[in-house]
Amino acid sequence: MAAEIYFNVAVSGVLTGLVYGLMALGLSVIFGVVRVVNFAHGEMMTIAMYLAIVLFSGLGLDPLVMVVPLAGVLFALGYAMQAGIINPFITRPEYSQFILLVAVAIIITNVLLIVFGPDARNVQTSYSFDSFLVGPLIIDATKVYAGAATVVITAALFGFFRFVPLGKAIRACADNYTGALVVGLDVKRLYALTFGLGAACVGAAGAMLVLLVDVTPALGPALTLLAFIIVITGGLGSMPGALLGGVLIGLTEAMAGLFFTPSAKSMFSFGLLVLVLLFRPQGILGRRA
């Protein structure tokens, strides 16, 4: 096999992994601050993907242009979910939170099924079939755009948490819940904001992922599972970990498909997860509890 195929596949895996990483970043942000595991994460992503399809087919709006508006819509959805449904469950046992979010996931899947039907849908933009020729490499243009947008969004999120007072307040809640209450922070509102930010990541990732894969209502659970694999590999609660986990999983699956058999790609990503759990249970960039 020519050497360029390895580079081609590696680049493709990294770019896809970046988008997966952005999706997982949302899960990590929510868990890192609110300490609630969002079991409806993939389903929220399918909402974003369907919204992108509706906007594209109805109004001709390119999903890449709609990344920020869709992130806004999902932010509002996430904020409302946290403020209205999840906040009362914050102090309840974890299994109550689990059942609540699984119920939300099932409701989302079935509503999407009723509204859009079971057919796979996708968006075919003018650049859907474009690719860049870089020397011997052929790089999927859509993946490049999506990967670049992911890097920008992630950088903005890092900047928000590091430099903006509101972001610092959210980090304070994550670091010390009681301390945050003592200094007078409105923790419940900050939790809702955090859930909204996590959902916004999902909205942005959904707008980009719809350019790469077909969406069906049943896609949600697979995406939730993928997000879990990524954040556990990268480190639950770690933002850089989520991005690194996404890239690692994307790369592992791509290279496993090339070196071994493509039908066993998932086996290798789960294998990586098992290795991480065995040798670094907190995840690659996670902090030990």
Place this chain on the structure above:
Amino acid sequence: MRRTSPINCARVTRRSFAAGAGAAGLLAATGTAFDVVRAQSGPLKVGVLLPRSGAQAGIGQDCQRGVELAPPIFKALGLPELAIMNADTETNVEVARARAEKLINDGAQLLVGAFDSGQSTAIAQVAEQKGIPFVINIAAAPPITEQGYKFVFRNFPTAPMILSDAFANQKELFDATGVAPKSVVFMHVNDTFGTSMQQGINAVLPRFNMPYKIVEQIAYDATARDLSVEVAKAKATGADALLMVSRLNDAMLITRELVKQRWSPTVVLSMGPGWYEDQYLKTLGKLSDGPMSFVPWYDPNKKLAQQLEGALAKAYPGINMNTNHVFTFEALLVAADAYKRARSSDPKALADAIRTTNITDNVSIGPGIQFNDKGQNDKLKNAAIQNRGGKLLTIAPKTASNAKPELPMSPYDRRG
């Protein structure tokens, strides 16, 4: 002295006995008549199991069109009415099994389905166990009719039948065009159907002395979201053409990747569904032109095929008739024909009637619908079709063709 009885009952006389015997005879006769009426009256309850959601939803819903077209045509043919009970297998073997059991519990007297070999295998086990006839519309895995089942019938070619005809038709096309690939990459889904076809191809290919060699075999997940690695791997072999056993979504993903990765094979030779589906043609437009599918098909020259095609065009304008419509329709045709001849909805009588089916006025290619001892229609023939301008043209065998083949395929980057 008059004899009395403690019970005040009428005495039996010769006259009353005769009257009673007559009445009993009339009652018995009427009862039998009622029984006959019960057996013949009312539509046969047919449970139709299809993957209406999940990865195969598009194909399952396409099969449903074959169900919808049947009633007026059956009426015109003088066949009895069928009461259709729809069920969704959700593209899942275990769900297919559970739905089959539920349909039978709800009163289904015959089952039809289920497009997929894995799901059909599960339903066949339930049907056999419960003693309810099961007519398979589409499923190619050979073992289904090799189990000695008495209630399972298949009017669809097995994988070896499809493959034998496919290789024969390919040779005919290569000879006709003077173009033949020297090497191919064989890509296939890793589900029951794909694996059966893969085993069949490896077994059958050496017997046909084909002009090409398989340089690489690539199995992939039928529900994969991204097939870029698979296509990159296939392209890297430098093969002339692609030999495919796929489904619908993966066929579209592979085509997109072929375009993105700037690889135009001489031809795509498909041994299964996906590449000729209407959703494939509509979604990909000009990019859908060129692939050749070697599939169980209809004979455009048969009267019933023309009738079905006309009904489809009227009910679903813009939809091309395909395997899904034809074989789902024919499965129901088998059911209606058997019900008419059995004059009963008794499962055993229906199964016996299906076993002696001899329908020559049918849609698919071949002499007609008959079943061998194993419940398999082994007389079916397969065709080669090519996508051109959003239409599906039959290009082989010559006896059932309506167009000439175009080989090699036009490169993807020169389609405007």
